[in-house]
Structures are given as C-alpha cells and as structure tokens.
Amino acid sequence: MMNAAQSGIVARIDALLPQTQCARCGYPGCQPYAAAIASGEAQINQCPPGGSVTIRALARLLDREFLPLNPANGTQAPPRIAWIDESRCIGCARCLPPCPVDAIIGAAKFMHTVLAERCTGCELCIAPCPVDCIELRPGPEPAANQASVNRARFESHTARLAQRAAERQRALDAKKAGASRSTPLEP
Ligand code: SF4
Ligand code: SF4
C-alpha cells in the first residue's frame, strides 16, 4: 500500500508519460510503469512512444542522469494509427477489448473500423486479429493535450470493463444460487 508521498510522486511521473498504454515499457500501462520508476524497479528510459523528450522530463523531475532509450523496449517511431481493411474484416470483435482508448467501433459479425482521431497507435489490436486485416499507417502529430485525453479515455475503458466483469459475476452467482435452490433434497 502506497503512502500519500509515494502516490504523489507516482502521479507526477505518470503526468509526464504519453498515456499510449501500449505496454512496451514492460508494464501493463503508463501508471504501473510510473509506480515501478518511483519504487526504483524500472529505469526512466523504457517508454518508446515518449522517447528522449519523456526521458529528459523524467530525469529532471527525479534529478537523475539522462539515459538513451533502452532498445530492448523498442524504438521511437513517427506517429501512426491503425487502419482496418474492411473488405477482409470478419467482424469477430476480438480487436475491441484490447483497445485502451475505445478507438474501434463495430458489432459482432459486422465489419469494424478505427476512429482515427482516437487511435494512439499502440498496436494492441493487431495481434488479436485472426485475419491480419489491421495495419498501421502514418498518423497526425499528437495534440498538446493528447496525453490527458488518452488518460481519460483509458480510465473510462477500464471502468467499463470492470463494470461488465462485475455484472457477469453477479449473473453467475445468481445462476448458481438458483441451481442450488432447485436441487431436490435427498429423501
Ligand atoms: S506509453 Fe510509455 S509508459 Fe505508457 S504503456 Fe507505453 S511504453 Fe509504457
Ligand atoms: S485502434 Fe489499435 S492501435 Fe489504435 S489505439 Fe486502439 S488498439 Fe491501439
């Protein structure tokens, strides 16, 4: 359990991260990476989307030496966004849950499409697609407030997934309780 001072420094580190939520740093999102930096478990040079600008900002905040981006975490690339070849999409919807900012729309058995203005280019939708119909294409430079917009979208995505999981669990519990009530008693 973190104390208030630790939570404060994690929040200040997180505020410097690009909120792409791509997991290339080796952690499942920007906030867990921020916590790992604060605890000394991770180095400041593990975020490819942020690149040297983010590393410099982290070094300043934490009064540490600048380090070049660790190549084990990837390389910094120009902005890209996902694009779905709708002629090949089979509507399986497997790309929807991994998208941290809800940038893909479509229903089961219908073609899906990427909302270009939402996509952060995190690539998390690519591997789950069974027909390889998602590719990355050059995208616009992120807006000045992009990180906070991404963070808000990610928080709403995470909250929705948690709510659905809780609803599924409640339905399962109710089903189990109903089954146990209808089991006839031994004579
Ligand atoms: S944007 Fe950077 S800090 Fe956030 S998950 Fe990706 S690599 Fe990690
Ligand atoms: S559409 Fe794909 S690349 Fe774009 S944000 Fe969602 S998961 Fe990441």
Ligand code: SF4
């Ligand atoms: S995972 Fe691929 S095939 Fe399935 S809905 Fe998404 S884009 Fe279409």
